[in-house]
């Protein structure tokens with residue numbers, strides 16, 4: 224980690240982010256999450272169908288006069304983000320239809336490389352009260368690396384695991400921030416008009432950073448990025464110009480307890496141990512002749528003393544035998560075979576990890 228950044232770790236820098244980003248050294252940040260002003264351009268009061276006032280985004284920080292002004296502002300902070308990102312870092316920028324196309328264009332012009340545009344789909348989105356358009360039920364996140372060549376972090380296996388073993392997709396269904404998660408002021412009103420759900424930041428930070436990485440948010444607001452970064456054992460740096468939000472964010476982050484789990488420490492991303500089925504037999508983890516099954520419990524074949532599988536027709540490696548039964552040319556047999564222990568199906572793969580733990584290699 225670059226020494227000069229250490230004094231800013233786990234703090235909130237007060238003031239305009241365009242000025243204050245200049246405090247951050249070049250190429251020192253692993254991950255940026257930016258939730259900039261949308262410039263909503265709403266006029267007058269928004270009313271619910273029952274006539275009650277809807278508490279939307281009417282804040283001064285969201286007001287601009289022209290597209291030119293908005294673009295110049297966006298260009299400045301994005302340029303600073305490009306400067307401070309490590310070459311193998313990455314940035315997430317969230318926006319809605321009002322601003323995301325402008326931001327995407329500026330980012331591409333600055334040389335950022337778009338990795339994904341993720342749709343945050345909101346099952347509990349605010350209705351279109353007037354019934355004049357479709358209900359606007361999503362926002363877009365641009366996930367970008369500083370260049371096409373960046374070796375950015377993507378914790379693929381962790382996200383696949385959280386998605387029930389299936390490759391995770393670019394449409395994320397996450398409810399907007401409500402209930403006890405929504406921070407309130409003394410009058411019981413929303414403390415911040417655009418507080419993002421922690422689930423959204425959880426996916427972002429867990430999927431694209433490592434433990435102890437530096438995660439910077441130039442529009443910190445109520446501190447959602449800081450709260451989740453702390454929970455996941457990452458460092459945060461916030462920049463925010465409104466003192467009232469900084470006070471809220473500090474109190475909020477203080478309450479967070481880090482969750483030091485194997486998942487958050489990316490245990491699933493570690494390369495699997497190099498152990499062969501034959502070694503498992505030699506050390507007594509499996510017996511020669513042990514019956515092997517697929518995950519549904521269908522019997523496939525028996526294990527030979529040399530660690531192959533005999534299905535009565537062929538004697539093949541676990542990989543080739545699994546590929547034969549899946550009608551594929553190749554397959555990773557470690558994820559295919561199960562054995563029975565007191566009638567319970569157990570993944571053969573777990574024994575590789577058990578072997579490494581007990582044999583201290």
Ligand SMILES: C[S@@+](CC[C@H](N)C(=O)[O-])C[C@H]1O[C@@H](n2cnc3c(N)ncnc32)[C@H](O)[C@@H]1O
Nearest residue numbers: 239240258284417418419442444445447463464
């Ligand atoms: C869309 S909100 C971010 C909300 C945040 N993600 C959360 O979950 O609470 C944008 C925030 O950026 C702040 N902001 C706007 N312009 C800024 C600037 N030039 N420098 C620093 N902060 C700014 C606003 O005060 C506001 O809190």
